Amino acid sequence: MASIYLYPVWVRLWHLINALLFLILIITGLSLQYSNEHFNLIRFDVAVSMHNIAGILLSVNYLVVFFGNMFTKNGMYYRMRRRWLVKEIPVQAKYYLFGIFRGEKAPFPINSRRKFNPLQKVSYFAVLYFLMPLIFITGWALIFPNVLFIDKIFGTSSLHFTDLVHIIVGFILSIFMFVHIYLCTIGKPRSAHFRAMLSGWHHSEH
Numbered sequence: 001m002a003s004i005y006l007y008p009v010w011v012r013l014w015h016l017i018n019a020l021l022f023l024i025l026i027i028t029g030l031s032l033q034y035s036n037e038h039f040n041l042i043r044f045d046v047a048v049s050m051h052n053i054a055g056i057l058l059s060v061n062y063l064v065v066f067f068g069n070m071f072t073k074n075g076m077y078y079r080m081r082r083r084w085l086v087k088e089i090p091v092q093a094k095y096y097l098f099g100i101f102r103g104e105k106a107p108f109p110i111n112s113r114r115k116f117n118p119l120q121k122v123s124y125f126a127v128l129y130f131l132m133p134l135i136f137i138t139g140w141a142l143i144f145p146n147v148l149f150i151d152k153i154f155g156t157s158s159l160h161f162t163d164l165v166h167i168i169v170g171f172i173l174s175i176f177m178f179v180h181i182y183l184c185t186i187g188k189p190r191s192a193h194f195r196a197m198l199s200g201w202h203h204s205e206h
């Protein structure tokens with residue numbers, strides 16, 4: 001059995017803090033979204049404060065992964081080529097949809113140069129470099145609405161538009177998180193990826 005050190009301490013710490021804050025944001029976010037005069041999962045003003053503090057901490061924590069990926073070799077695992085996307089993504093998708101249930105071998109097994117399969121790479125990249133910045137920018141703009149320098153956008157108030165984008169991205173990221181956790185259970189044994197994220201070491205059978 002070969003062992004590869006894939007998750008340095010800073011990645012594990014960033015990820016743990018990120019996951020915990022995400023859970024707080026999802027629960028408080030849902031509470032804010034569905035609260036009315038008859039029902040509050042968490043008291044409205046408490047949910048607002050918790051959501052704001054967790055959001056601010058999440059964006060500060062984001063700097064760790066942003067600069068970590070920029071200045072350490074961890075960034076190499078996120079690099080993609082267009083040719084690669086077109087060819088390899090369908091292969092991985094076919095494996096997730098059919099191959100896995102027929103007991104086939106993973107088409108892109110983990111090694112020291114490849115930590116992520118093509119679908120992981122694309123989704124992690126989109127989450128880290130597109131969806132997370134979008135949720136931070138809209139979140140900060142909602143905390144400080146005076147900085148919204150445009151009054152109206154697409155015929156509606158820019159505050160309303162910012163809120164809409166924030167909520168849509170929040171739902172997409174929540175769905176990502178649950179799909180992400182499910183896909184992390186696809187390992188041998190099922191706990192393999194979770195243990196790797198705790199210890200840093202990935203153990204493979206070849």
Ligand code: HEM
Nearest residue numbers: 007011018019022074120124127177180181184193194197
């Ligand atoms: C309770 C919640 C979560 C659990 C249990 C979890 C679990 C895991 C596990 C086991 C891995 C290692 C396997 C792999 O590399 O795919 C991983 C990696 C990763 N997760 Fe999560 N995750 C959670 C939440 C999140 C959230 C909310 C995000 C982002 C919004 C996220 C983003 C990532 C990224 C980017 C990696 C790869 C990090 C790297 O090695 O560079 N995770 N996660």
